Amino acid sequence: AQSVTQLDSQVPVFEEAPVELRCNYSSSVSVYLFWYVQYPNQGLQLLLKYLSGSTLVKGINGFEAEFNKSQTSFHLRKPSVHISDTAEYFCAVINMDTGRRALTFGSGTRLQVQP
Amino acid sequence: DAGVTQSPTHLIKTRGQHVTLRCSPISGHKSVSWYQQVLGQGPQFIFQYYEKEERGRGNFPDRFSARQFPNYSSELNVNALLLGDSALYLCASSLGLGGSGNTIYFGEGSWLTVV
Numbered sequence: 001a002q003s004v005t006q007l008d009s010q011v012p013v014f015e016e017a018p019v020e021l022r023c024n025y026s027s028s029v030s031v032y033l034f035w036y037v038q039y040p041n042q043g044l045q046l047l048l049k050y051l052s053g054s055t056l057v058k059g060i061n062g063f064e065a066e067f068n069k070s071q072t073s074f075h076l077r078k079p080s081v082h083i084s085d086t087a088e089y090f091c092a093v094i095n096m097d098t099g100r101r102a103l104t105f106g107s108g109t110r111l112q113v114q115p
Numbered sequence: 116d117a118g119v120t121q122s123p124t125h126l127i128k129t130r131g132q133h134v135t136l137r138c139s140p141i142s143g144h145k146s147v148s149w150y151q152q153v154l155g156q157g158p159q160f161i162f163q164y165y166e167k168e169e170r171g172r173g174n175f176p177d178r179f180s181a182r183q184f185p186n187y188s189s190e191l192n193v194n195a196l197l198l199g200d201s202a203l204y205l206c207a208s209s210l211g212l213g214g215s216g217n218t219i220y221f222g223e224g225s226w227l228t229v230v
Contacts, residue, residue: 004157034219036221042223042224043119043205043221043222043223043224044158044205044207044221045221046218046219046220049218090157090158092157100163100170100171101146101163101170101171101212101217102148102160102163102171102173103148103150103158103160103207103219104160105150105157105158105159106157107156107157108155108156108157
């Protein structure tokens with residue numbers, strides 16, 4: 001079964017510093033990869049997605065992620081964070097080898113941006 | 116345009132009772148999925164419906180059921196509620212099945228507390 005591992009449950013960082021949130025997925029021939037953000041007491045908002053093509057994907061709010069097939073990773077990065085980026089971030093995958101088109105999520109990484 | 120709308124937003128039920136959660140997808144979207152998010156965890160897939168047919172089911176007991184109506188709205192039903200069913204229930208919609216160009220959008224969720 002498909003699995004997604006988010007290596008850090010919490011990441012504290014100072015405002016304007018760079019940040020990387022790590023995500024690894026279990027190996028599969030064909031996957032689509034996503035990062036979602038969840039602000040307190042809200043639903044999930046799509047940050048970015050990788051379907052095919054360039055391995056560097058740019059999303060909203062200045063975030064980007066790089067797909068690395070050999071390392072089965074899809075790490076999320078932002079060069080300079082803001083207080084407003086404080087939220088829970090979820091990496092997710094759709095395994096295109098199965099007939100099911102549902103998202104499998106990681107356990108989440110809480111980004112805490114401090115002034 | 117309205118996003119994915121869910122109702123009710125919050126509800127409290129007693130163990131053994133039954134609950135019905137409702138979801139209206141984005142206009143034109145034909146696929147609806149349901150996810151359960153327990154506090155501190157990532158969302159877990161429950162059901163996916165496309166064109167009113169069940170297209171996927173996660174690892175949940177038979178107490179959980181769902182359906183999709185001709186207008187593509189959906190209901191999630193949970194019978195014989197347990198304390199462990201307390202969670203945020205998220206509805207998601209997409210034009211087609213997830214993946215490829217079909218971005219999956221989430222609603223704000225329904226908070227269910229079982230006492």
